[in-house]
Amino acid sequence: MIEILDCNGHATVQDLGRPGYRHLGVPLSGALDSGMLKIANALVQNSLSAAAIEMRLVGPRLRARIPVLISLAGSIDGVVESTSGDRRPARAWASHRLLAGDTLKMGPVHSGVAYLGIAGGIDVPLVLGSRSTYERAHFGGFEGRRLAAGDRIEIVRAGQPERGEENSRRELRLPEPSLLKDRAIRVLAGPHSEHFTDKARARLTSEEFVVSRQADRMGLRLEGPRLDHDPQLGSDIVSDAVTPGAIQVPGDGQPIVLLADCQTVGGYPVIATVISADLPRLGHAVPGQSLQFVEVDYRQAVVARCCAATELTDRIASIRANHAEFDSEALFAANLIDGVFDAQRAY
Known part of the structure; x- marks a missing residue:
């Protein structure tokens, strides 16, 4: 306990x-x-x-x-x-x-x-x-x-x-991994990208946004350049399915990135979706931190996911390899070896 x-x-x-x-x-x-x-x-x-x-x-x-x-x-x-x-x-x-x-x-x-x-x-x-x-x-x-x-x-x-x-179960220590804070967050074009002006779509990937104080496990509200909706389509949609990583934009033009505890449907247009390989980085974002987005295609997103999975697998494999190393001190403590070689018993 x-x-x-x-x-x-x-x-x-x-x-x-x-x-x-x-x-x-x-x-x-x-x-x-x-x-x-x-x-x-x-x-x-x-x-x-x-x-x-x-x-x-x-x-x-x-x-x-x-x-x-x-x-x-x-x-x-x-x-x-x-x-x-x-x-x-x-x-x-x-x-x-x-x-x-x-x-x-x-x-x-x-x-x-x-x-x-x-x-x-x-x-x-x-x-x-x-x-x-x-x-x-x-x-x-x-x-x-x-x-x-x-x-x-x-x-x-x-x-x-x-x-x-x-x-x-021995104590282990690993080198600290890089969180790649300075790398742009990769996104795919969203399902409602046509609800935004050309200028808004360009602004999303050309200008910086800052994480506001309204940030929790449900999502991050960002502050930055206004992302205007197409005046003919407006800022509301019939409620549609959303997932963690979706970037919703309500009527004020300030984006919200959804995270793990997000709702399952939403009524705001989704301009883009953060790729799965980069979504964990948003879990580390803190108020005042600047974010830059860059658009990628589906193939690039799949490659990024595979690379992230391979990197994690290799890191976990190295942990398990360290656990499995021969530890003579532990064996002595467990009385599994006595440190004495008896030639007569060995033959």
């Missing part, structure tokens, strides 16, 4: 979401950066789809009630304090062992979103096949809400590890 001591930021339980229910009006939800969640899980040898704690603004302070291996993925660091008062850093892109009574205090999230993985997984009820939190409807995750002081999070496999399992 892990106890939340305080939580001044925004922390929710998320996994890979609940696909297959959008026709019923249920959003996808899930991690804003699914690749980063998978890395957090790989660092503690969980299933890649296991639920983790998604953190925004600042990480919570928590106490381990049992020994547990945790991981941090994202631009966040922390400090582990033992019951004796000893302190040690808990760096990002690494796993860290907490003993019963240890306290983990995390600092600010510098790039929008970060993840805390917990070995064994987070034990909250499955709702429509997912443990993800959807706050607007108050379901999923931990009681359908963000975490708060006093919450106690159960771990799926919280019993004593089998012989050798504890030693196989």
